Amino acid sequence: MNRLKGKVAIVTGAADGIGLAISQAFANEGALVVMCDINVDKCDEEAKRLNDNVGTARSYACDVGITKDVKNVVDRTLAEFGKIDILVNNAGIALSGNIVEMPEEDWDRLMNINLKSAYRSIQIVLPHMLGKQSGSIINISSIQAFRSWDNWTAYAGAKGAMCSMTKQLAGQFGVENIRFNTISPGAILTPMNEKRIQEEGKAFLQKSIDQAAMKRLGKPQEVAMTAVFLASDEAPFITGADIKVDGGLGVLPRYL
Numbered sequence: 001m002n003r004l005k006g007k008v009a010i011v012t013g014a015a016d017g018i019g020l021a022i023s024q025a026f027a028n029e030g031a032l033v034v035m036c037d038i039n040v041d042k043c044d045e046e047a048k049r050l051n052d053n054v055g056t057a058r059s060y061a062c063d064v065g066i067t068k069d070v071k072n073v074v075d076r077t078l079a080e081f082g083k084i085d086i087l088v089n090n091a092g093i094a095l096s097g098n099i100v101e102m103p104e105e106d107w108d109r110l111m112n113i114n115l116k117s118a119y120r121s122i123q124i125v126l127p128h129m130l131g132k133q134s135g136s137i138i139n140i141s142s143i144q145a146f147r148s149w150d151n152w153t154a155y156a157g158a159k160g161a162m163c164s165m166t167k168q169l170a171g172q173f174g175v176e177n178i179r180f181n182t183i184s185p186g187a188i189l190t191p192m193n194e195k196r197i198q199e200e201g202k203a204f205l206q207k208s209i210d211q212a213a214m215k216r217l218g219k220p221q222e223v224a225m226t227a228v229f230l231a232s233d234e235a236p237f238i239t240g241a242d243i244k245v246d247g248g249l250g251v252l253p254r255y256l
């Protein structure tokens with residue numbers, strides 16, 4: 001409790017899955033949480049639940065693929081709370097496809113939501129963090145950035161770029177006391193994977209379980225715990241790091 005007391009956090013993709021778990025964990029630790037999502041009804045509902053039960057949360061409609069939406073979130077957050085201490089770039093979509101067949105529109109859409117979104121939000125939020133010489137920016141990558149999986153070229157490319165971009169920024173802005181880190185989840189049971197089960201069947205998830213050292217899927221809350229740590233004053237000297245929350249999916253050979 002209170003590990004984030006008084007800190008103001010923006011979390012994207014906060015209506016469901018990992019982003020929702022991060023928002024809940026941040027609120028439980030005393031943060032004022034600005035939850036952003038395109039799914040406005042669900043985001044409103046979840047923010048209300050947090051307000052009723054634990055603390056302060058706001059729900060702002062935002063498509064991270066649209067610059068004016070992101071700017072609106074930052075402006076409203078600063079107008080209401082006066083500062084931004086934590087930014088979590090979590091919103092993302094899962095779009096697979098063999099590179100030979102993948103339509104250019106799919107590639108562009110994925111890059112816009114999963115990668116350019118971080119450029120947008122960091123460009124708008126960073127000047128405020130620089131002004132107060134303090135901030136923690138957490139980018140959600142994926143274990144896909146580190147290992148091969150058939151037909152996930154674009155997704156893995158965006159996630160790998162997220163890690164590289166984070167390291168570059170950590171190097172440049174460490175002297176200003178702004179920390180940049182990535183979390184790379186393995187296979188986590190969220191609506192993203194539930195949708196894939198409906199489309200592709202359960203076999204792909206069983207493969208992820210078989211290939212993970214811990215032989216199970218992760219929970220969104222297990223990713224959220226790491227986000228709390230990185231956002232908190234318990235990690236004041238950690239920047240440019242990638243923390244894999246993957247149950248050992250990254251350490252075993254690809255196909256057993």
Ligand SMILES: NC(=O)c1ccc[n+]([C@@H]2O[C@H](COP(=O)([O-])OP(=O)(O)OC[C@H]3O[C@@H](n4cnc5c(N)ncnc54)[C@H](O)[C@@H]3O)[C@@H](O)[C@H]2O)c1
Pocket residue numbers: 012013014015016017018019036037038039062063064065090091092093094113140141142143184185186187188189190191192193
């Ligand atoms: N679930 C996994 O196994 C897994 C593994 C590795 C990485 N990740 C990454 O974690 C992040 C969250 O994944 P998840 O599994 O919780 O996904 P999810 O689909 O369960 O939830 C994503 C949330 O983001 C929102 N969202 C989607 N597009 C948006 C947009 N353009 N603007 C704003 N909000 C938007 C959705 O409405 C939803 O509430 C993603 O970046 C994903 O790539 C997930």
